[in-house]
Amino acid sequence: MQERSYIKNIDFLTTTLVIVLILIGILNIFSAEYSEGNTKWIDFSSSVGKQIKWLGVSLLVFVVVMIIDVRFFINLSYPIYVITLLLLVATLLFGNEVAGSKSWLIYGGFSLQPSELAKFGTILALTRFLDTTDVNVSKFRHYSIAFIMVGLPMGLIVLQNDIGSAIVFISLIIVLYRQGLPGFFLFVPLLLAILFILALLVNFLYITGILILVALFIIYLTTNRKRAIAISVASIIFATAFMFSVDYLFTHALQPHQQSRINVLLGKDIDLQGSGYNVHQSLIAIGSGGFSGKGFLNGTQTKFNFIPEQKTDFIFCTIGEEYGLLGSVVLLLLFTSLILRILYLSEKQKFRYTRIFGYGVLSILFVHFAINIGMTLGLFPVIGIPLPFISYGGSSLLGFTLMMSVFLKLELEYRHYFN
């Protein structure tokens, strides 16, 4: 802290992107709710009104974060983590069940989704741990500890039956990967996911055939043939066995309705009454938007409530329908810009804590973005997680604002820090 830091020096681009996203969110929540007979903007009983109220609370949080010493968060990383864990436990014990998930703590008129705070707490603790001088996540002992730190809140959230929020934590692998976690942990799950989908789509023997051809080509190219052959044979046997078991499990172990969900997702099946309904309506809304969209408040699918959960998880449909490809691309650009900007600022930081924390924030943002839009576009299973800053929901907005504020403050404080 060689120089005085002023709030006016806070990273302008990031702040602007976040504010624009929040405004887009409010606009579209209004649009999604418009049909329900609500045409007023400032009405605190409406979703827009509530969201604006939460925006006020978030602003307050932002101001508080800017005022207090940022070392408060750094030093209290572990206690905050523990508190969020305790909140998760409390939710499991005393929480209220909403739409099948026991993820809400309701006290008086105040309701909170502790899983949103847990993301923040986990990033803090993980950052603190990775920032410790002698920690090297390429070592088994260290990455095991890191996995446990992430796994604990994840497990509690799974117990709450909120799979969507739990999956989000997996994205923290990105943070670990950046800090030196063996690439194996990032790529093997990815490859397995790809193999999994392929196994369901086509007969696995074809894929095995293709893999053999690829292996032969690689073996031909490499100099250390013995080792390449060994690895190839092992990989191919493993891949084939994996695909066979996926195929077997799919046809023998899964219930028909579970099979249908996966089939719908893979495009092998259309089940409009059941699991396919949301996605089908979502695709109709987005697809009917065309190049330039139907215009603000003119989206018929949006207005007439064809899409369930539109204010929250399926908010992107509104944008797709009312602003078309142009609007959707603008939103994609805004999000990727924000994520890349955080990445850029993090990489620029000499202060390791900020960099790791930044990676934590961008990982969570990225996974929300990817899964949420992926599911509205029918590319990902329907997992109920919100689109950051845009979806209706106070806890989510508050959680993301808190993360962003702390990151911006860290970035501002340690911009000119030299290691």
Next chain:
Amino acid sequence: MIIHKSRHKVVVFFIIFVGVVFFLRLFFLQVFAEKYKQFAEKNVLSRKIIKPPRGLIYDRNGKILVSNAPVYDLMVIPAQLNLEDASELCDILQITKEEYEEKLSEIKKFSYRKPSIFINNIPLETYGILQERFYEFKGFFVQPESIRKYPYEIAAHVLGYIGEVNKEEIESSEGYYLQGHNIGKSGLEKVYENELRGVYGEKYVLMDVYNTEQGSYLDGELDRPAVTGTNLLSSLDLELQQYAESLLKGKKGSIVAIEPETGEILAIVSSPSYNPSVLYGRDRSMNYNSLAADPDNPLFNRAITAMYPPGSTFKVAMALIGLKEGVIAPSTAYSCPGGYYIGNLRIACHAHASPLNLKQSLTQSCNAYYCHVFRNVIDLNTFPSIYDGYNNWRNDVIEFGLGQKLGVDLFNEAKGILPKTDRYDKIYGRNRWKSTNILSLAIGQAEISLTPLQLANFSAAIANRGYYITPHLVKSYMDEGRQYGKKYEKHLIQMDTSKYRVVIDAMANVPRIGTAIRYGPYFKAYQICGKTGTAQNPHGEDHSVFISFAPKYNPKIAVAAVIENAGQGAHWAAPICFLVTEYYLSEAKPSEGTRWIEDIIIKGVYHPKVIKRVDEITIVQEENATESETITDENSE
């Protein structure tokens, strides 16, 4: 940690990769795939058919015979229900909670999101109560439907009824009718279906996911308003029709009254009849079935479908044909020794003075005279054979509109029976029959049968002295104040007008001094010309037949009546025709001097065996009829 510095590139790659995948997917969805736009339209666009009000039917004086009345169906959309306690609703609807639950669960099985009929045709009072309280019963609403209303509950056979289209009607309409639409099923409703139905309108509306209307599409650019059906101005005279129906209460038979100059049917009655209103509403099918099963066949329109031997009324035609063919002159006289004798054949006649000239023969209804005329016509020596003679005679009969369809604007009009020569060939063999074999035709018996409509039309043709206009029930169409007539064909009878004089003089004498003298003199003010008939039939008592027109000069009304199994024409059909004529022509209706005759007709029971109150199905039951005094002497002859 510097060694991992380049790893951020992998992360950047992932982020951009996801962004690009999303972009491509969006591009495909929003620019390439047309189907989503169509899906979206299907989702929200709904084409609504707007039913036009059906055309009304008026009587000749502009009084409404058939109108439309709204009925209300209580509809429900189960998805929108949020009623916690249905007991209040049940009270209003006067159903039990169990019935409510049962109905609702049945409807839910059918559709959860689409509107279904909860209770059809709810009473108006219930509708009134509900209307103010619908906000309490979310999910329920009322759908107005239109049914036909008959302010006077008359002329059921003629007006007909409407009902739901059947499969064949939908198929043959080339897309005009849809399931649940109404179509005229009989009577004028059927004949003038194309005029009455109007044109269906269509409206495109945006629907939300609960199938609730959310406004018009493209500001109503594609909407078409419904066009109200054309109103019909019928030729019926409401009051005359009512009166004529009252005269036939408790009797089987029919009355047809025509305005000779125009061919307009003033009244057309078939008894037993029914109240047209019973073919609407909840009990429709039950009522229809009981009407159809009634042995007296109230659904059957006797006036145009039933065929009766014309009896002596046919002598008028015979007289005119004789004059036309020149085989007799007004002065031609034949003696009648109590009948017509040839060989073993005898056609009996009643007692009267003899010999009689043409005029007298009609007035007294002499059978022998017309046997002579018939033989003269058929056996005319200018014809090479009986076939030519018979066919010539037959064509003369047809020219009067007898034994053929007249083309009245109703379905199921009967042709009547006027045998062709091959019929007799079948009975007697080719060239094996002569005029004497078929002599009964001369007095309107045996193989000849005519409908009441043909008799009335024949009477009108005489009244007109040589022509008739196709009898009809619809004078003109009325559209939004615009009235445009229908043209009906004029049929000229190829005969010198002067030849009618003697026949009409004779008919004028029938009520005064002839066979209808029993009641005739009481109506002399109206100069009624008529002819009695007593139609023998193998099924029972003779039918009482009468044709008439009045006044003698410049006639205004021609009436024919056939009363089944009532005996002589003079006793029932004649006074009925007189009363109808009087009712139509007189200012004071009915006049004091003839009220007692009206009493006899209305209250009279002419044949206890066949009396049956067939109006029991009407809503207001009239039970005093069987208690009324019995006139026994009417059948003593």
